[in-house]
Every structure is written in C-alpha cells, then in structure tokens.
Amino acid sequence: GSHQCNVSRATHDSWAETLEWLTAIEKGQVKCSTVVIDSITKLESISHADFFPGTSIDAFMGGYNRGDTHSLMRWHELLGQLDRLWLSGKGVVLVAHANVKTFNDPSGPSYDRFVVGVRPSLAGLLRQQSDYVFFCREDVIMAGKIENGKGRATTTGTRWAYTRRTPAYDAKARGESVFPEKFLLSWDEFSKAIAEEIARSDELTLSLGLMHE
Numbered sequence: 001g002s003h004q005c006n007v008s009r010a011t012h013d014s015w016a017e018t019l020e021w022l023t024a025i026e027k028g029q030v031k032c033s034t035v036v037i038d039s040i041t042k043l044e045s046i047s048h049a050d051f052f053p054g055t056s057i058d059a060f061m062g063g064y065n066r067g068d069t070h071s072l073m074r075w076h077e078l079l080g081q082l083d084r085l086w087l088s089g090k091g092v093v094l095v096a097h098a099n100v101k102t103f104n105d106p107s108g109p110s111y112d113r114f115v116v117g118v119r120p121s122l123a124g125l126l127r128q129q130s131d132y133v134f135f136c137r138e139d140v141i142m143a144g145k146i147e148n149g150k151g152r153a154t155t156t157g158t159r160w161a162y163t164r165r166t167p168a169y170d171a172k173a174r175g176e177s178v179f180p181e182k183f184l185l186s187w188d189e190f191s192k193a194i195a196e197e198i199a200r201s202d203e204l205t206l207s208l209g210l211m212h213e
Helices: 015-026 040-051 066-087 120-129 187-212
Strands: 034-038 091-095 098-103 111-116 135-147 150-162 182-184
Touching: 015 034, 015 040, 015 066, 040 066, 066 091, 066 120, 111 120, 182 187
Parallel strands: 034 091
Antiparallel strands: 098 111, 135 150, 150 182
8 A cells, every 4th residue: 555655666576676776775876764665575475486496495405494594594685784774864664464373382272373474484583673563453343242252343443553562463662661552553653652762761861870979
C-alpha cells in the first residue's frame, strides 16, 4: 500500500539492485531522510536467487546449515550499509510479514506464536541489529457467545504496535522500562513515544546527578 503514500519508491528485483539503491542513498545521489525496506520477507526470497543459483539454501554445500551461514554473511553486507545510513542521521525501517509457528517449550506445553516471516537465523540477526521491534495488528475482539473456548472474532479497525515480548509474539523497545507497551500505529505516535522516553531519561539523569552533589 505504499503507492498511496507521497514518497519516492523503487522496485528491486535482485539483491544487487537493492545494494545499488542503498549505495546511491549513501553517496547522496538519492535524497531521503528515511529508508524503508518493504518487505524483508520478499527481499529474503530475492536474495536466495542470488546466493544459491542452481541450488537452495537447505541444499547448499551439502546442507547442515551451511546455507544459513552463507546467507547471514551476505546479509551483514546489507546491514552494514543500513548502519552507515543510520549513523548519518537517516531513519531505517524494515517491514516484514508474520507467520504462525508452533513453539516447543522445553519447560511446558507447546503453543503457537507469531514469528517474523523469514528464516529463524535471519530473524535473530535483524532483531539484534534493531533498536525497536514492533508486532503490529488490528484490535481484535470476540463477538457473540463464546462456547468451548471458541467464538467469532471481529476487529475494531484500530491498529496498534506492540513493544514487549510475549508468548504470542516477539517485540522489543530500547529503554522499554519507560517505553509504552503499545501505541497507535502511526509515525507521529512513535515519534511522540521516543520524545517522551528521551525526556524521562534526561530527567532521571539530572536526578541522579543531583544525588551525587
């Protein structure tokens, strides 16, 4: 749906084209203040065509996770570019689809949870590199009578971004002790939450400084 937004868009069909666009942004040939990759799920699929021609990530060099290791090495190249863009003052947003998978809890019963729609090794790398990981969804309520734990679900149309990890999904926020557990899904609300977090952090720093005087 980004075509509905007043933003510059570039469609890339290969891993090399993606890196070329990021290089052009880094060199100032493409002007922007925020870089959005939508989606990481699609880009992972595109990357495999470049990384594993004539084979697959699971069969690469005989398997045994060698494909995942090779893929992560290549993804570090892209993340290095994004990191340099971020250090230059640009915002970086990575959008991903979600899948539902069963989590086998060694200390209890298994349960289903939402996961990032990429391979687990890549999802872990992206999570480590990101300051914020949000799980976004519409507000869901149960309508009508619930019998045997089942009912009819409907949505209010309100979209939320959740910032704390739960058994149902993964999420995180830098400074999450003061960051809201959820906020309305909009850039303005996100910016407001960051500003309030910075203000509280500055206030706490000042208070600690006064205690040492």
